[in-house]
Amino acid sequence: MSMEKITVVKVGGKIVEDEQSLNQLLTDFNKIEGNKILVHGGGRSATKLAERLGVETKMVDGRRITDDAMLEVVTMVYGGLVNKRIVAALQARSVNALGMTGADMNILLSDKRPVKTVDYGWVGDVKQANGGALAKLINEGVVPVIAPLTHDGMGHILNTNADTMAGETAKALAEHFEVTLVYCFEKEGVLRDENDDNSVIPEITRELYASLKEDGIVVGGMIPKLDNSFATLDAGVKEVIITKASNLCDLTRGTHVK
Amino acid sequence: MSMEKITVVKVGGKIVEDEQSLNQLLTDFNKIEGNKILVHGGGRSATKLAERLGVETKMVDGRRITDDAMLEVVTMVYGGLVNKRIVAALQARSVNALGMTGADMNILLSDKRPVKTVDYGWVGDVKQANGGALAKLINEGVVPVIAPLTHDGMGHILNTNADTMAGETAKALAEHFEVTLVYCFEKEGVLRDENDDNSVIPEITRELYASLKEDGIVVGGMIPKLDNSFATLDAGVKEVIITKASNLCDLTRGTHVK
Numbered sequence: 002m003s004m005e006k007i008t009v010v011k012v013g014g015k016i017v018e019d020e021q022s023l024n025q026l027l028t029d030f031n032k033i034e035g036n037k038i039l040v041h042g043g044g045r046s047a048t049k050l051a052e053r054l055g056v057e058t059k060m061v062d063g064r065r066i067t068d069d070a071m072l073e074v075v076t077m078v079y080g081g082l083v084n085k086r087i088v089a090a091l092q093a094r095s096v097n098a099l100g101m102t103g104a105d106m107n108i109l110l111s112d113k114r115p116v117k118t119v120d121y122g123w124v125g126d127v128k129q130a131n132g133g134a135l136a137k138l139i140n141e142g143v144v145p146v147i148a149p150l151t152h153d154g155m156g157h158i159l160n161t162n163a164d165t166m167a168g169e170t171a172k173a174l175a176e177h178f179e180v181t182l183v184y185c186f187e188k189e190g191v192l193r194d195e196n197d198d199n200s201v202i203p204e205i206t207r208e209l210y211a212s213l214k215e216d217g218i219v220v221g222g223m224i225p226k227l228d229n230s231f232a233t234l235d236a237g238v239k240e241v242i243i244t245k246a247s248n249l250c251d252l253t254r255g256t257h258v259k
Numbered sequence: 260m261s262m263e264k265i266t267v268v269k270v271g272g273k274i275v276e277d278e279q280s281l282n283q284l285l286t287d288f289n290k291i292e293g294n295k296i297l298v299h300g301g302g303r304s305a306t307k308l309a310e311r312l313g314v315e316t317k318m319v320d321g322r323r324i325t326d327d328a329m330l331e332v333v334t335m336v337y338g339g340l341v342n343k344r345i346v347a348a349l350q351a352r353s354v355n356a357l358g359m360t361g362a363d364m365n366i367l368l369s370d371k372r373p374v375k376t377v378d379y380g381w382v383g384d385v386k387q388a389n390g391g392a393l394a395k396l397i398n399e400g401v402v403p404v405i406a407p408l409t410h411d412g413m414g415h416i417l418n419t420n421a422d423t424m425a426g427e428t429a430k431a432l433a434e435h436f437e438v439t440l441v442y443c444f445e446k447e448g449v450l451r452d453e454n455d456d457n458s459v460i461p462e463i464t465r466e467l468y469a470s471l472k473e474d475g476i477v478v479g480g481m482i483p484k485l486d487n488s489f490a491t492l493d494a495g496v497k498e499v500i501i502t503k504a505s506n507l508c509d510l511t512r513g514t515h516v517k
Contacts, residue, residue: 050335054311073340077308080358081339082331085408085416089362093414099364100338104347105357106401137399143364150343156351158343 007036007139007178008252011167012185014042016246017083023090026185029249031094036139036178039091039098040147040170042163043083047075067122067160075160079148087146098144103127103151104158106134109166111151111159125151125159127166132173139178164226168233175237182238183255184226185246190256191227193218204257207231230258265294265397265436266510269425270443272300274504275341281348284443287507289352294397294436297356298405298428299345300421301337308332325380325418333418337406345404356402361385361409362416364392367424369409369417383409383417385424390431397436422484426491433495440496441513442484443504448514449485451476462515465489488516 010030016022030039047065048058051074059066067075084100091098103109103125111125138145147170149163164184171182190201191213205213210227213219219227230241244255268288274280288297305323306316309332317324325333342358349356361367361383369383396403405428407421422442429440448459449471463471468485471477477485488499502513 053313076343077335077339079339080343081335081337085334085338085360085362088360089410089416090414092362092365092410093412097364098362099359100362102343102346102358104343104350106355107350141395152347152350154351156348158347 004177004179005036006181007038007174008033008181008183009038009040009167009171009174010183010185010249011040011163012042012246013163013187014045014047014083015187016185017041017043017087018046022246023087026246026249027087027090027094029247031091031096032250038135038139038145038147038170039087040149040163040167041083041087042149043075043079046083047071047078050074050078061119061121064121064124065160066120067124069123072123072158072160076150076158080150080158084146084148091144091146096144097142098146099138100146100148102148102158103161103166107131107152107154108134108145108147109151109161109169110154111161113153113157113159123157123159125153125161127151127161127169130169130173132176135170135174136177164229168229171233171238172236175239180238181240181242181252182230182233183242183244183249183252184230185244185249187245189245189248189254190243191219191223201254202256204259206259227258234258262435262437263294264439265296265432266291266439266441267296267298267425267429267432268441268443268507269298269421270300270504271421271445272303272305272341273445274443275299275301275345276304280504281345284504284507285345285348285352287505289349289354290508296393296397296403296405296428296432297345298407298421298425299341300407301333301341304341305329305333305336308336319377319379322379322382323418324378325382327381330381330416330418334408334416338408338416342404342406349402349404354402355400356404357396358404358406360406360416361419361424365389365410365412366392366403366405367409367419367427368412369419371411371415371417381415381417383411383419385409385419385427388427388431390434393428393432394435422487426487429491429496430494433497438496439498439500439510440488440491441500441502441507441510442488443502443507445503447503447506447512448501449477449481459512460514462517464517485516492516
């Protein structure tokens with residue numbers, strides 16, 4: 002018996018916090034056939050709420066330092082406002098959405114990041130994903146909507162990178178489903194020329210990736226994204242697609258990592 | 260075959276927003292054997308956040324007016340901060356908690372309250388509870404933790420009374436389980452003398468309730484609570500217990516409505 006398919010979609014905070022782009026995203030997400038999961042970010046809206054509350058946003062190398070006050074903010078914004086808005090909007094489209102953090106049903110357990118040169122505070126690095134619990138829900142027709150928060154199993158919520166959560170979720174589901182992982186971002190895909198949206202590289206293999214790095218075509222934030230993508234393939238995920246959110250209804254577009 | 264039992268516990272916001280009383284509550288809740296659900300309020304913490312954000316809290320007859328800004332606040336506080344803290348704390352006690360609002364898996368669908376003399380804003384009156392979806396989760400060993408928010412099926416979150424949500428949840432589960440509904444509040448139970456915690460009325464039947472009302476012993480906010488309790492009994496709930504949260508580990512105490 003061949004395994005059922007599932008599509009794990011990760012979208013950034015930028016798309017989900019604007020009502021118009023969120024509605025478009027959910028309409029497109031709704032068109033994806035079969036089993037699916039949405040993992041969302043929520044960065045800017047947390048910064049906005051923090052500002053209104055007089056909580057200082059501290060970043061080191063683009064990563065948020067999560068002290069007690071900031072943990073409250075991200076728990077409210079990611080786990081409450083953003084997550085529940087998406088759930089209600091999907092239910093209005095007859096998608097049986099269930100909002101979750103990693104703490105809910107213990108689906109994603111993390112270690113609090115150890116303090117080395119930087120103390121990131123209440124930030125988690127995923128150590129275990131509970132694919133079995135998610136698979137049961139999915140087999141009942143539930144569509145999990147996952148906020149970028151995990152827990153440490155000792156009662157603490159941890160702020161967690163949404164890309165990593167999507168990757169770990171996809172890997173944990175590979176035992177139960179044929180998994181396609183879709184990273185949505187602001188560009189059409191991995192570009193040969195970052196200023197030319199027509200220069201999408203349609204397929205990246207390990208060999209091509211090595212030469213793209215050597216030639217300086219793949220640089221910066223795209224390197225961890227692609228490293229992460231190959232790691233999920235190693236763990237049994239069938240395909241990773243890096244594409245624009247507006248391409249969700251046509252997954253033949255974008256960059257296919259194989 | 261006799262039906263399995265379930266205990267539906269409702270606790271107010273006051274208990275869950277203080278770390279010490281929350282921890283005591285969850286330790287006691289953990290001791291309840293068998294299937295269980297926790298429905299929580301969250302009143303004061305929403306008011307506090309609203310204050311910090313400069314959002315005005317408007318109350319009419321003790322009920323919160325929920326405009327756009329206040330809806331954001333309650334979605335963040337009830338659905339995010341309070342709910343996820345409870346979930347993480349229960350997971351730390353090896354309880355397989357799943358935080359939900361009425362929108363999640365469409366478990367509680369409401370109508371936005373019609374505007375009569377007062378416009379309550381984004382406030383919902385429950386019209387349908389999905390006992391089947393909850394029963395499936397419970398039969399898998401999941402412990403739902405429900406925040407006082409529902410949805411209208413058209414994409415809107417609605418602020419909803421936690422007592423009502425607990426009652427509607429209990430009623431919907433009566434088809435699947437033998438349900439005990441426990442309302443926790445600050446007193447030992449329904450008291451003959453409100454200043455004497457030793458004057459708990461151990462059992463209230465319909466007949467006794469009628470005479471207690473006549474004699475002016477049951478007054479004020481206790482009347483809707485008891486009316487609500489008898490309505491759930493009419494709908495198949497086996498027993499309603501009104502008690503102090505600290506009595507959760509001994510449900511022979513408090514007032515038993517039968």
